[in-house]
Amino acid sequence: MVVLTDRTQKRLTMQTGEIAPDTTTIRSLDWDRDRFDIEFGLQNGTTYNSFLIRGEKIALVDTSHEKFRERYLDTLKGLIEPSQIDYLIISHTEPDHSGLVKDIVQLAPEITVVGSKVAIQFLEDLVHHPFKRQIVKNGDQLDLGKGHVLEFVNAPNLHWPDTIFSYDAGTQVMFTCDAFGMHYCSDSTYDEDMSAIEADFRFYYDCLMAPNARSVLSALKRMDKLGDVTTVATGHGPLLLHHVGEWVDRYRRWSKAQAKAETSVIVFYVSDYGYSDRLSQAIARGITKTGVGVEMMDLKSADPQEVQETVSRAGGIAIAMPPASNKAATAAVSTVLAAVKSKQTVGLFESYGGDDEPIDPLLSQFRNLGLKEGFAAIRVKETPTEAIYQLCEEAGTDMGQLLTRDRNIKQRKSIDNDLEKALGRISGGLYIITAQKGDIKSAMLASWVSQASFKPLGLTIAVAKDRAIESLMQVSDRFVLNILQEGNYQALMKHFLKRFPPGADRFEGVNTQTATNGSPILTDALAYVECKVESRMELSDHWIVYASVDTGRVSKADALTAVHHRKVGNYY
Incomplete structure (x- = not known):
């Protein structure tokens, strides 16, 4: 294990280490970060994990946050000449993992960028320069040689729509990006001390994965078909090695409980537009706190039939206003309007993307169709602050409580009268x-x-x-x-x-x-x-x-x- 900068600085440091044969982790340690993503607070900083696999061909799995540009690139150059890297595998394109893709492509012009179809589309807007690409889907394989055959697992919405896992059968390492991660910064590469990190593990799941419980279960089913996983190489926090079975089982238990919820809300957002994804995650977090299930759906890539089926079985719908210029997203909203039923609840909120569809005409259409408001429309007129994210979470909780009110009253009446008086x-x-x-x-x-x-x-x-x-x-x-x-x-x-x-x-x-x-x-x-x-x-x-x-x-x-x-x- 090599620590490349002074640990006592407690700010931005780098760490590398071998985690399996021919496999090196490059960990960017952000000791002092106290807010992240949907603006939930961090108690222990975070890390951004990247991985280098050396077969006959060489692959880099993910990069790092742009704040680590100089440190990360210097560390990478100390391990390998970047031009020798054959593949850059992008687990998903959120900036904390893809922030240095453009730099890597410039250093290795012949590199092939590997990702899901949606990820490659996002990267085209990010890199603004021609690059070789390879689109992969569930079950596709990439043979690096020397026994390193990567098989890709489609894992959309964990927690972005473009997410893929990569499984190296030769080392039994699963690269999962955000899934199974946590915001926890320490010198420990692995999960030796379970008690020290389990609260952060659960909090991370509740904030980012619980609103996508059905997607978690789908990804777990695909993982089960691949064989043994001895190491889960996460995108944030320590890698999971010592308690892999327990961590995976917790995801399974928690997600099954969410997926079995009697009532659900569909939260529609627009990936990579304004603050749509972050605000929608805050809404979803509030809903799940009430025991109501949540399904997240990207308006840009939503299949019309799936939208109709999902909306028809939901108790409520929450919509982050899409950009007026995006025809696919606005068409999806029209599909939602056609599929809703009276007595469902609805909540609308702005994305603050600069081109939001106006709320009031759409809200009027929902009202005319007999839907009731799950929360008052949220109008975001500035870059979202902590208070705005808290407002969104509380609005989601109000919506969930409204949907469960009748059920809760019924449950109260069903308890034994003598018992309730005694208690x-x-x-x-x-x-x-x-x-x-x-x-x-x-x-x-x-x-x-x-x-x-x-x-x-x-x-x-x-x-x-x-x-x-x-x-x-x-x-x-x-x-x-x-x-x-x-x-x-x-x-x-x-x-x-x-x-x-x-x-x-x-x-x-x-x-x-x-x-x-x-x-x-x-x-x-x-x-x-x-x-x-x-x-x-x-x-x-x-x-x-x-x-x-x-x-x-x-x-x-x-x-x-x-x-x-x-x-x-x-x-x-």
Whole structure:
């Protein structure tokens, strides 16, 4: 293993190492990156992984982010003369993996770029220079010699429409780009310490793969036909070697649960246009938090028959407005209009691509067809900020809650009456959780809170999966537990019990101070403690969050904590 720059700089470093015979990883380590992609926060930076395979022919699998241009190209030249590379395999064309394709093509003019049909089309717009290309589809093979025969696996929507996996039967290495990855930066090339990375692995899945659960299952079926996989060479984070079976099984379990959802929403977007893909991912993330399934579909390449079939079975439709100049995308929207049914829900949002179709005429057509709005139209008038992405996620959650409302009411009524009354006699205190990360802040009323440990001081909180604040309570996130006072909690309780529209300021009109961890403290609370999330345990409809306690203060020493008594135990 060779570390090529000073680790102590903790900014941009490079790492190389042999991961299999004739196979070298080139890892670009981005230690300080704290936001990524759909603007979800990163606690541990990220990596961009690239791979060099030396058979009789030489292949480079993916490149790196353009911020690593000089470092990456110098590292590559230290391993091989770039002009000797025969193939550049593009797993997908998102800039964090294809940011240096143009540079590689210039250094190796005779190189053949290998990718899916959609990927090659994207690259033509990116490179702006003639290049040799080879379009591959599922099952196609590329023989590099010396036993390295790459077989390609079609994996669209994981998480871009052009994604392919590459399997080297000679080394049993599967190159998967975004799938099975995570945003986690460390000197460890592999997944030795499972406990250190599993929270990041799950968070990455929830943000990027859960909205494409059906596509995940399709890709897994294709993988199963290829034979043993001893190493999963991911595009981000550590490579999977020590626990491959467990990681793959988790993807399978989580995706099956999503795919079995009784209700689903189709989220239409336009790849490579404005912020369509990122905004749609945020919408989808919010929907999946409610237990509603999501299918993502690219308007540019959607098959009309598939659009009709998918829309006809969906409970809701969300559409990122396409460019007016793209005939294929606008035709797909017309197909959606022809396929929808009354009583479905719909949500529209702008892509901020400079040529968006206007929202209002399309929204009027949906209303005239009897559809109801799952969320108010989102009009993006500037480069999306953290607040815009949070608004989109909350809008998706509102849509999911609307679709599941009747089912949830029915489930509440079905529980045994004596049991629900008995369970309801379990009392709890009244608390308000507040958190802030970057420009995003949120809050929720809570009663399922309990001290959980002495050394270190720690507590547990049950957080419903569809709560907006859940996104701010990932491992290593910080928050404040505000403890309400008996006889003096009604105003705060009434305020935070309100249903806030997506993106609304939950603290408007509330007196607050800022904690040392950056989260709001409610001035009128009896006491507060500052907390850091250490771990999370998943239940069917809640996350159990365990947090260590850093500091705290009581404002009135003789006052008592407010107590919450419920009549029934199957809903708040």
